[in-house]
Amino acid sequence: SPEIWQAMIGHLRTAEQSLGQKCRIFMDLGGPKIRTGDIEPGPKVIHIRPTRDDYGITVIPARIWLTSSENPSSVPDDCAAQFRVSESFLKCLNRCDEITLTDARKKSRKWTVVDITESGSCVESIKACYVRPGTAIQLKNGKQTPRVQTEIQDFLPQEGILCLRKDDMVLVTSDSVQGTNEERDSAGNIIKPATISCTMPAVVTQVKAGESIWFDDGKIGGVIEKVEPEHFWVRIHHARPEGSKLRSAKGINLPDSQLNIAALTGEDLRNLSFIAEHADVVEMSFANSVTDVQLLQEQLKRLNAETLPIVLKVETRKGFENLPRMLLTAMRWPCCGVMIARGDLAVECGYERLAEVQEEILSVCEAAHVPVIWATQVLENLARKGVPSRAEISDAVMAHRAECVMLNKGPHITEAVEALDNILKRMQSHQRKRRPMLRELRLAHLTT
Structure with a gap:
């Protein structure tokens, strides 16, 4: 939202003043991204799992955060789940107290209180359990009968998921209905x-039988077998042997289809005035x-932003094929x-x-003296997990x-930025754009 964007820009400007460096702001127009709709929610149950060794012995109990239903707090990072219970129940807890319950499988389970704070209590479970709303939990003290009892309050259901396998048929509809397995x-x-x-929904009437369709960045693929007025049938031909999971809000790609869709959505047009004022x-x-390019230029002229630089994101086969003509207009x-x-x-x-394709884009843009941004999954493992793969190091070199x-x-991300900076600096003397520099090799000076 504009409020969040404004706050981010404020933080950036503060950092600029502190470091004495200028940082440009790039803002993205989301465009007509086709995504999967909502999916029927899963069951309201949370699976609590402790960490076990190879012999099935619990080595790290599962941590659970109990917070007040009247004044809930955020869950700590080391807790696997959070449940809301009555505040009166929380006030009765002491360290080392035991809480008993019967889970969704009718299994008796015991939780031990390990920490108590003003915002909630942390308990540990050495056994797996399935908890659903309404589960009764009882506080016990030694051999005494339960002295305090409450129920787990309602919580959100599991995320809805479609499990698709090879040769499955899927009905893609224009209706605003929840997806079902x-x-x-x-x-x-x-x-x-x-x-x-x-x-x-407009794409449903524009596709044809025999065209390919891909879901979730190519993880699931199929062929459109039949098209009807409000839906079309897809035969899945690419999925994991055990089945691939498809969630809501995942991308849908129709590379063979000739889609007549406006490049700027209503949301893009609403956001453009903010972008024209604040972005570089x-x-x-x-x-x-x-x-598409002309439409963006016209809208920027309307906002008196004729000097705002534009970047064309090449994301489709059609965009790649039309790149030379789009460049002539953008230039x-x-x-x-x-x-x-x-x-x-x-x-x-196609992978x-x-x-x-990326080589051709680099060549065309170099010939046109148009700068290129190399994007998507660069050093992704390093940014997300802290350890890069060998393949992504080579990819960063190509960048x-x-x-x-x-x-x-x-x-x-900080480690990823530092690693990328190191890689690019090392490559400066080896290559410029697509031309090798034939610099002197350090290997030539190694002595035997």
């Missing part, structure tokens, strides 16, 4: 196929045609650039062809041929 009779025959809606660069997602603007958005682009063009590299967020 397939239903089978006692003999294993399908009586109702899996169903999922999409966030852009505006990025256009799913730039597919000359008309009439005072400043422009191109982003190789390799996530959707890999799905649209096998991605290397060729040196672009003018800018984009990193995704993660808990180890």
